[in-house]
Amino acid sequence: MEAVSNQAMRILRLFGNTTAKKISVYAGAEQEYFLIDRELYNKRKDLIFTGRTLFGAAPPKGQELDDHYFGSIKERIACFMHELNVELWKLGVSAKTQHNEVAPAQHELAPIFSDCNTATDHNQLIMEAMKRIASHHGLACLLHEKPFAGVNGSGKHNNWSMGTDDGQNLLDPGKTPHENAQFLIFLTAIIKGVDQYADILRVSAASHGNDHRLGAAEAPPAIISIFLGDQLQDIFDQIEHGEATSSLQGGKMRVGVNTLPYLNRDATDRNRTSPLAFTGNKFEFRMPPSSGSISGPNFVFNTIVADALKEFADQLEKAEDFNEAVHDLIRDTYIAHKRIIFDGNGYSEEWRQEAARRGLPNISNTVDAIPALITDKAISLFERHHVLSRLELHSRAEINYEAYIKQINIEAKTMIDIASKQIRPAVLKYAGSVAQSLAAIKSVGGDTSVAEELLQEINENIAQFHKALKHLEEVAEQAQLLQGSSRSQAVFCRDYVFEAMQALRVPADALEMLVDEDVWPFPTYGELLYNI
The missing domain is CATH 1.20.120.1560 (Four Helix Bundle (Hemerythrin (Met), subunit A))
Structure with missing residues (x-):
């Protein structure tokens, strides 16, 4: 977080901001989980010892009707959720939303955003509270990424953004994003960092449990890509071919019934098959495992963004014509790293083939992901920003293997x-x-x-x-x-x-x-x- 703040402040000063003194990283982790009857749980050795079912034939009905996803919350589950909210509020964790998820017996909780360190601690408290409070209602809470074969597994969607201490969200495009050069610089830095260090970001979400989930046509694929949305994609296309002179508007959704009004449509709505999607004023990283800590994905994301911002600041501080240098930097960086941008179906075989053609890594399992921690590239990155040493990275690789x-x-x-x-x-x-x-x-x-x-x-x-x-x-x-x-x-x-x-x-x-x-x-x- 200090690395991001130090480098982002250099960028802000170049854009004339003299009031901000610090940049904070904010996070909010959506937590998915399963709830099952505790008496039944106690009769399954596999759930007790491993957190997932190692045997089990598919039931006659799965999630194909979406009736759980769009259905009302059962009374027993609602009672659990109510107690969970009260207990979390006592701990200072502001739980905001709760709902059924797509798989039967699957649910989700999302807290209000907070600074990255606090959000990480809050998520740990949430997982502990879920386990403890479930027993009060005769339930067992399963946080494993794939407790049941054949239905959707659970993830932890990590929403990430940056903000100044004078109240500015650095990932807020504003009403005219094509005119917001500062926003585009920060956005381009993220694109560059993700493309350059996709393998390190991938290993931050790797675990044995998550291997069952990633790429299973239910969660993000194992291939890292970024979804920007129609509005931002159009702006970058304009920049690539000259100047960005307009922004796509969200428009209206036609609902088909005359008695209902037209509904506003967000031009940057997320692609749910994308592992990293821009969702209005933040990025949603959808790969982290449901049972893991969000600290790993966040410190990696913070560091790779800080590294890109450092390169940008080094270059812009030497520029004779700042505005021209900003335009050229955004354009050249986007062209160099636009291979990471993808707005199609991330679950499709066509995307795997296209990603291979683009040269994007497709790391399908944890064992193949871990070596990214100890490459010269990774060691240089983390040591350059004083985040981790060579020894600490080798220790993390060894621990992950173990x-x-x-x-x-x-x-x-x-x-x-x-x-x-x-x-x-x-x-x-x-x-x-x-x-x-x-x-x-x-x-x-x-x-x-x-x-x-x-x-x-x-x-x-x-x-x-x-x-x-x-x-x-x-x-x-x-x-x-x-x-x-x-x-x-x-x-x-x-x-x-x-x-x-x-x-x-x-x-x-x-x-x-x-x-x-x-x-x-x-x-x-x-x-x-x-x-x-």
Whole structure:
């Protein structure tokens, strides 16, 4: 935050601001979470030990009707939200909005903006309070990024802006943004910083849990890009080809019913598939994990913006014609970094191909993201602004690898435990009862085709299940004995242990659909997501 303030003040002085003495960074983190019945939670070892379900067949109904998203908040959940708000207000956390999210049993809370350090602390208090207060209502709060396969996961949308101590929002375009050179300088600095250090920004949002969410056609893709909106995009297009002489207006939305008035439409409305969108007077970074701290994404964003502002100030302070230098700087920087601007569907395969053509990094998992912390580029950046040293960056990389390895190990051991002690005994017991029924039907000359087909499907899947379980046990043990660097261990966990976990889940979820629900040893997705 000091780095941003120091460099932004240089820019402000060049634009004639003599009253501001400090720049503050502001943040507001929207927190997504799931609430499920605590009694059901207590019957799921995977939720208890890992925070997510490691097994579970899809329920008959998911989120396809959007009826949870657009529906009213259930009374039990509303009571939880009310107590949560009261407790947070006591702590000085001004929680402002609360609503259902798109997945069943998913919700969101958003606080009022505050300075970046305070916002970070507030978000930690919010997560702690959610966990504690949920138990008061017989609920369990899940903050994992992907607690349920097949429905949307949870993120933490980090809204970021800069403001002066004399009351000016530096990311507010004003009524005539095409005439607001100061605003365009700050905006261009962000574009430059994000493009230049996209890999570092990506690792700030990386975690094992977030690997399940990013790029899954429900959250931002793993490719960093910026959405500016029609109005700002039009201004930059004008600047690129000469002078910006006008700004697009928001216009009106036609609602189709004569008895309703036309509604104002924001020309800078956000693209919800974009990982970083300009939303009027701030940027919304939509990649951070729901269970993590926003400190990482914010200190990275602060530093890369400070670095771009430093370059701008160094150049503008030497300019003979300031206005001409500002125009040229905005134009040249935009042209050099406009590859990071994208307003289309970030979930599409076409964007992945286009991003590759543009040379944008597509870092799909945490293990591949971590090395960005210890490149010469990253070390030079953070040391240049006295944010982190080389040793501190190497420490963070080591800690991230270690966390990834331990999380995979815990999940693997939990899967082995559930598969061995719960699923396999329940399926064999049920198969035995089907075999007895088959023998009984056959003894009276009845049609055994249905029972025979069911028993055959069970036998095929339990055989596949047993084989996959043995393989997971083997690779999990190998991971424990593996020597070498933390990175090599993390790569092994990703390529072998995690893949073995995925392979075990397939027959397990198939068996869930074959076995009597009274025999299945733990609550299903249907019960977890809808029994509130």
